[in-house]
Amino acid sequence: MSNSITGLTRRKLLLGTAALGAAATAGVLVFGQSSKAAGHIQSSNPLKIPPLDAGRMQGNTRIYDLDIQHGQTEFFGGMKAPTMGINGSYLGPVLRMRQDEDIRINVTNSLDETATLHWHGFNLPAIADGGPHQIINPGSTWSPEFKVLEKASTMWYHSHLMGKTAEHVWAGIAGMIIVDDEPSSALDLPNNYGVDDLPIALQDRRFLRDGTMPYAPTMHDNMMGKIGDTPMANGTIGAWFDTTTSLVRLRLLNASNGSIYSIGFSDGRFFKKIATDGGLLAAPVDVQLISMGPGERAEIVVDLSDGKNVTLTHFVRISQSEVSPEFAFLELRPAANSTTSKPVPATLATLPPLNPEAATNTRRFDLDMRGMMGMGMGGGGFMINGEQMDMKVINHTIKKDTVEIWEIRNLSRMSHPFHVHNTQFRILDRDGRPPEPHEDGLKDTVLVLPGRSARILISFNHYTDEKVPYMYHCHILEHEDAGMMGQFTVV
Numbered sequence: 001m002s003n004s005i006t007g008l009t010r011r012k013l014l015l016g017t018a019a020l021g022a023a024a025t026a027g028v029l030v031f032g033q034s035s036k037a038a039g040h041i042q043s044s045n046p047l048k049i050p051p052l053d054a055g056r057m058q059g060n061t062r063i064y065d066l067d068i069q070h071g072q073t074e075f076f077g078g079m080k081a082p083t084m085g086i087n088g089s090y091l092g093p094v095l096r097m098r099q100d101e102d103i104r105i106n107v108t109n110s111l112d113e114t115a116t117l118h119w120h121g122f123n124l125p126a127i128a129d130g131g132p133h134q135i136i137n138p139g140s141t142w143s144p145e146f147k148v149l150e151k152a153s154t155m156w157y158h159s160h161l162m163g164k165t166a167e168h169v170w171a172g173i174a175g176m177i178i179v180d181d182e183p184s185s186a187l188d189l190p191n192n193y194g195v196d197d198l199p200i201a202l203q204d205r206r207f208l209r210d211g212t213m214p215y216a217p218t219m220h221d222n223m224m225g226k227i228g229d230t231p232m233a234n235g236t237i238g239a240w241f242d243t244t245t246s247l248v249r250l251r252l253l254n255a256s257n258g259s260i261y262s263i264g265f266s267d268g269r270f271f272k273k274i275a276t277d278g279g280l281l282a283a284p285v286d287v288q289l290i291s292m293g294p295g296e297r298a299e300i301v302v303d304l305s306d307g308k309n310v311t312l313t314h315f316v317r318i319s320q321s322e323v324s325p326e327f328a329f330l331e332l333r334p335a336a337n338s339t340t341s342k343p344v345p346a347t348l349a350t351l352p353p354l355n356p357e358a359a360t361n362t363r364r365f366d367l368d369m370r371g372m373m374g375m376g377m378g379g380g381g382f383m384i385n386g387e388q389m390d391m392k393v394i395n396h397t398i399k400k401d402t403v404e405i406w407e408i409r410n411l412s413r414m415s416h417p418f419h420v421h422n423t424q425f426r427i428l429d430r431d432g433r434p435p436e437p438h439e440d441g442l443k444d445t446v447l448v449l450p451g452r453s454a455r456i457l458i459s460f461n462h463y464t465d466e467k468v469p470y471m472y473h474c475h476i477l478e479h480e481d482a483g484m485m486g487q488f489t490v491v
């Protein structure tokens, strides 16, 4: 029954014109094979689907009860690893909520150490954000409340403790959130949770022989972000899933600490990208490969009507026109008698036109890595505008309901996914060129390649707080922990 994932990738296929991710190339893209990917991992475990948590209603408020806890998780048969999770031993439930609802999340910290829980992607009061200032002490409960302002989207939550975010997320303090809204509910998109609509948290870990995955970053890990050699989907190694419909929607989240994934399918088939971080695109975009930095989400729909098994895979580029499989995340196995899904609608959402003329201010954020001496010893040279994160310093004060242009310049030799709290922005351009259609949607994280720049159109609405700041930072968690982060207030 266990079908080698790597067997599926041992093909060299010549494909049509490729629509690529951030590192786009026109022309023919070849999906090759890799000796490295021909490893020991087989698709031998059923994909874990996180429990769906719709909370409970109390009056007009939807209430969730979350418990951050220590646990033991069996990733490999017969071996247990100490982990952390939310309402479970590793990762957490998928929270489901609806636009315009008031919600309250009771977060109890059952760890023996402090933690936070940040609602990644939401426009919300600063005190409810769950960033480094909203510390939850061991044994106590934090109960943020906010209105769900976001459109239908795939969001997530994770610990954001100052200096310990990387360690906490590595251990498992993360989960996904599905937001629904009226317009998207009326669309014929796969939306049967756990059947044709699957949350897929993509991660990689490095295990010891005893089946544990301690967080002990080397200097190299601190510099590059900790990258494992074992891929996991929802904490499942070598995952497979039996599909029963011709179309399947995958809500992809890059929940890794430091890996930038290029996601496609083992046979190089095209699929439809339907949503960016903050919601549906105006129209589906046919792609062969999408690039995802830590923190980014992408909703995709894949057509399995040919009945062939296919594997969701992270590829690496080996030449201008050829990619090679690196990680096999999930094998999809279509049932012989799959039902035929309705086709993906040609129009998905209405996105307001970009209007850079509305911007009243431009800010520049220079991302840089300097002075690598001292890395791994609490020091390090990860900076934004020459400064490292200081909990006591507010780097920017922004006026509510104004539109700004933020220019993010990457002066370093590594890619950095730049994330801004409390907003969904749009990419104006990359090095002066408009964004490709597949990333021309609502975003809260933008991957900026070495030596490149991106300009985003950004605004902060609804909430002010003169004292409590929000964060902007690199979402490579080791970089964030090393100081590539800053603070702003909205007044």
Ligand SMILES: [Cu+2]
Binding pocket: 415, 416, 417, 474, 475, 476, 479, 480, 484
């Ligand atoms: Cu970074």
